[in-house]
Amino acid sequence: MGRSRWWALPCAALVLAGAAPVAAADQVRDGRSQPVFGAEPVRETVWVETGLDGDRDGVIDRVATDIARPAGTDHPVPVIMDASPYYSCCGRGNESELKTYDDQGRPLGFPLFYDNYFVPRGYATMLVDLAGTNRSEGCVDVGGPSDITSAKAVIDWLHGHASGFDAPTGGNAVYASWSTGDVGMIGKSYDGTIANGVAATGVEGLRTIVPIGAISSWYDYYRSDGVSFGFDPVGLAQHVEDGGRPDCGPVKQDLTDDAPANGDVTPLWTDRDYVPNADRVTASVFAVHGLGDLNVKTIQFGQWWDALAARDVPRKLWLSQTGHVDPFDFRRAEWVDTLHRWFDHWLLGVDNGITEEPAASIERAPDTWADEPDWSGEQAEPTALHPREDGLGPQPAPGGTASFTDDPSLDEYDWAAQPDQPSPARALFSTAPLSRDLRLAGTGSVTVTAVPSTPTAHLSAMLVDYGPATIRDYLEQGEGIRTLQTESCWGESRPGDDACYKDTEATTADVDFEIIARGWADLGNHESLTAEKPLEPGKPYTMTFRLATTDHVVPAGHQLALIIGGTDSAFIVSPRQPGQIGLDLAQTSATLPVVGGLPAVAAAWAGKPTVRPDRFPPRPDVRLNRDLPRS
The missing domain is CATH 2.60.120.260 (Galactose-binding domain-like)
Structure with missing residues (x-):
């Protein structure tokens, strides 16, 4: 992949699609969106129909979508979305933040910094409860059609292709007239996995994804070339559903029956493999992974990256020496600045030069990074x-x-x-x-x-x-x-x-x-x-x-x-x-x-070696979580 090929794509794509409007002049200065929206954000919940009946109660499931967006402007805004199963069971980020609500049930506390930082700069933040979790209906199916559809439906709602309401049942129809329809999905672990899966559907309006320590094939999370890692998807489903929902028993039984312990690949696993559908990805990709990640192992990033490279998808990469850690917690200032400019370019259409910068950054020693125009793994x-x-x-x-x-x-x-x-x-x-x-x-x-x-x-x-x-x-x-x-x-x-x-x-x-x-x-x-x-x-x-x-x-x-x-x-x-x-x-x-x-x-x-190791440390205590991807 030559740098001139893929970095030339964004501007052409924006012009041809006409879908990522350039931000208002007073919103952008020095190539960055500015915190000019100072009023209290609009905070609301929209329940979006998924088109599925995962809990088999005869009613189409609705997923809860908590939104924070700028107030006092008629200028439509793009969306930064984090779709997650962890907003009530486990929390997000290094401090395990949960969603909180006021006495009327309106969203109040949003985990992570996305709403605090980006809403004043002219973005909406949408935190989606995956089907079967927190306030959403339906059932968790661990990366399967329910999980992916419940996040994709919210993007469809922004474009008028799905119905949204102001209540979990009944209620009034709600429309996203405040949005441009352009979406950037972000998330670590399960959340980033959903971003990968939604991108693989080719959904309209998804402009970029930022998967952090994310899965591309659920088989490779639970199995490896015929062997089992000793844990199964049903345990994760029960965990994020706060112990399991009684009406989701059939879904759990399917997860048990169709994931044989002998490690064979079955239709359950092929349905949860996003790599073959990388040819449908139209969003740019900013991937982050820890080379020491023994939870979501690096094969997940590698096979996804290779498939995206084969299609010449616009992409950027950070590889750290950490394990399963968010870049906000290992390279904070650089991360916020880079993410800011990345979203500005792909969601606001700002020509800020980020596509001319090195495409890959690799941590060679603790806090020592090496940049290169393209990731050498491709060559x-x-x-x-x-x-x-x-x-x-x-x-x-x-x-x-x-x-x-x-x-x-x-x-x-x-x-x-x-x-x-x-x-x-x-x-x-x-x-x-x-x-x-x-x-x-x-x-x-x-x-x-x-x-x-x-x-x-x-x-x-x-x-x-x-x-x-x-x-x-x-x-x-x-x-x-x-x-x-x-x-x-x-x-x-x-x-x-x-x-x-x-x-x-x-x-x-x-x-x-x-x-x-x-x-x-x-x-x-x-x-x-x-x-x-x-x-x-x-x-x-x-x-x-x-x-x-x-x-x-x-x-x-x-x-x-x-x-x-x-x-x-x-x-x-x-x-x-x-x-x-x-x-x-x-x-x-x-x-x-x-x-x-x-x-x-x-x-x-060639040549004569000069150094030979002569000391060997005690065996490390490898701590593995065999129940769920660390959040």
């Missing part, structure tokens, strides 16, 4: 590295074998520690210390030819950078940040709706190795992810499975290792009959996204 070349009896290198193994015994009590950190010591539970293949930096950026894969000793076998693979480094401590509770007692304010505070939030700072860890990509598979799905088959002990099977998306520089002097094992107890469930697994090294390889391709590999392998 990285798939490059094969081969495990050999003498290590890992660009040349295929002439032969040889390796083996390990699946021990479901161990995990990836047990395997990665003490790489110079043999372990019966994993096979480890390492380069010599590199003579030059080697950058991996994108989504890789591992191909194994494995010989199981039992009818069932699970596989895990990971890439490890061995060498000393200081990184964000994404394995600890804050996932790379620490919340402070000081506050900073972003926008206008009003009674019941504070614009001030606790500051944060980076937490760091000194490490001697870092796992930079990982993947898992069920060898019984080697022929198809839709049908697991029993294995014949002693027979070789070949299977290719994915590694998580990464962007990592392995420094000169460090070693890059490929580890292959059985059950990674930190993530996946064990097979019914764990056993020994043999590897045919001549038919096993890792295909990695190397920036610079094979020449970069050859350069990094």
Whole structure:
């Protein structure tokens, strides 16, 4: 993707569509919308019909849409929307804010800073309760048709294609005459997932989405190439419905019946995979993801990004070293400024130069960012590295074998520690210390030819950078940040709706190795992810499975290792009959996204290394939430 191609698209799109009006002259100064709307905002709730009857009560469901918009102006305004299931059960943001209402049930407290900051600048903020949550009717179906339709219907209402009312039942019709109809959807985790899913419908009026730590395929949240992570969507549905709604029993039963524990892909999962519909996306995309996110794993961002790139969708990217953290809490001032200009451009039509700035920003060390015109992951070349009896290198193994015994009590950190010591539970293949930096950026894969000793076998693979480094401590509770007692304010505070939030700072860890990509598979799905088959002990099977998306520089002097094992107890469930697994090294390889391709590999392998890691830390305590995406 050339920069001149995709950044030329916005202006043309605005002119041709005529749908993003340029803001009024007194609203914009120095390329930014200004807080000129100082009156108390209009705050109201509109109940929008979804066209569905998820709770099967014979009445079309309505979703509650809480709105804050500028008062005292006839100038139509665009909308910033966050559609979420978390407004009553879990809260939003680092301080877990919930919606609040006054004595008459009118919306009062809006979580996050969007209304405080953007409403005075001429935007409406709409916080939508997904069907089945908070004040909305219907049922949660965890990324399925109900979830996506309940958010899409609100955009349709802005365009007169759905009906809205001033009451949850009955009531008077309400129209959005105050809006331009242009929408930017934003949200972290489940919320950003809904933005991805709605964008994949191609709905009219959605101009941009800002998915933060978001899911693109729900299968890859709960499963991975035939293996299960040990938790299921019905638990999340019950949680966000505040324990489960009795009239949503049939929906919960479908979530249980159609998500088999063996990890097979079923229609339930394909219905919740937005990647194949990326060709319908007409909105620009500003994606943010933590490279240390072990909750919504980086494969979610990587496969979505690749599909958008193939269609040349206008896009921007931030990759942090954090875990599942909002950029408001790891790069606050820069985030608010960038988001401000992004929305100004895509929703107000302001020519502010943001489309000429670097498209990608990657955190290379705590609070140290590197910008580039386009993300190098789009130009990285798939490059094969081969495990050999003498290590890992660009040349295929002439032969040889390796083996390990699946021990479901161990995990990836047990395997990665003490790489110079043999372990019966994993096979480890390492380069010599590199003579030059080697950058991996994108989504890789591992191909194994494995010989199981039992009818069932699970596989895990990971890439490890061995060498000393200081990184964000994404394995600890804050996932790379620490919340402070000081506050900073972003926008206008009003009674019941504070614009001030606790500051944060980076937490760091000194490490001697870092796992930079990982993947898992069920060898019984080697022929198809839709049908697991029993294995014949002693027979070789070949299977290719994915590694998580990464962007990592392995420094000169460090070693890059490929580890292959059985059950990674930190993530996946064990097979019914764990056993020994043999590897045919001549038919096993890792295909990695190397920036610079094979020449970069050859350069990094040349010369004599000078540094070798000799310390290895205790195994980190990997804390995983197996019930729901962290909010």
